Amino acid sequence: MSQHSRTESTPVNWTERRRTPRFEALGRVVGHLIREDLPVRVRDVGLGGFSVETMEPMETGAEHLVRFVAEDDWSATLAARSAHCHPSCADDGSPLFVTGFAFVEAHKPDTRRTVETLVEKVTSVRLYGDS
Numbered sequence: 001m002s003q004h005s006r007t008e009s010t011p012v013n014w015t016e017r018r019r020t021p022r023f024e025a026l027g028r029v030v031g032h033l034i035r036e037d038l039p040v041r042v043r044d045v046g047l048g049g050f051s052v053e054t055m056e057p058m059e060t061g062a063e064h065l066v067r068f069v070a071e072d073d074w075s076a077t078l079a080a081r082s083a084h085c086h087p088s089c090a091d092d093g094s095p096l097f098v099t100g101f102a103f104v105e106a107h108k109p110d111t112r113r114t115v116e117t118l119v120e121k122v123t124s125v126r127l128y129g130d131s
Helices: 109-123
Strands: 022-024 029-033 039-048 049-054 063-070 075-089 095-102
Touching: 022 049, 022 063, 022 109, 029 049, 039 109, 063 109, 075 109
Parallel strands: none
Antiparallel strands: 022 039, 029 039, 029 063, 039 049, 049 095, 063 075, 075 095
């Protein structure tokens, strides 16, 4: 067994396994799992995927259609596959689950452009009010 093998007691650090950086959503984008009719809190977004918070655990490996809506009412629906789900804790101490997703067909130009716009919505800063 190599020294880099993961044992059951060793947690996976998903941040280290990502190919692209993630940016905190900070409430700039909200999500909705369409098939489940479930609103979710988007934690972070990157070119390869995103993570959300839910009250219940989500099945890994499942494909979902996710509707994203930005503060300026821009919206898009993207297919994503759940990669991992782990228990966590909200700021107030209540239990929740964090699920990481990878965008499906992220290599396709239309999907790539939509994901780039989504990342832009999360990373852009308003300088002059609501105008």
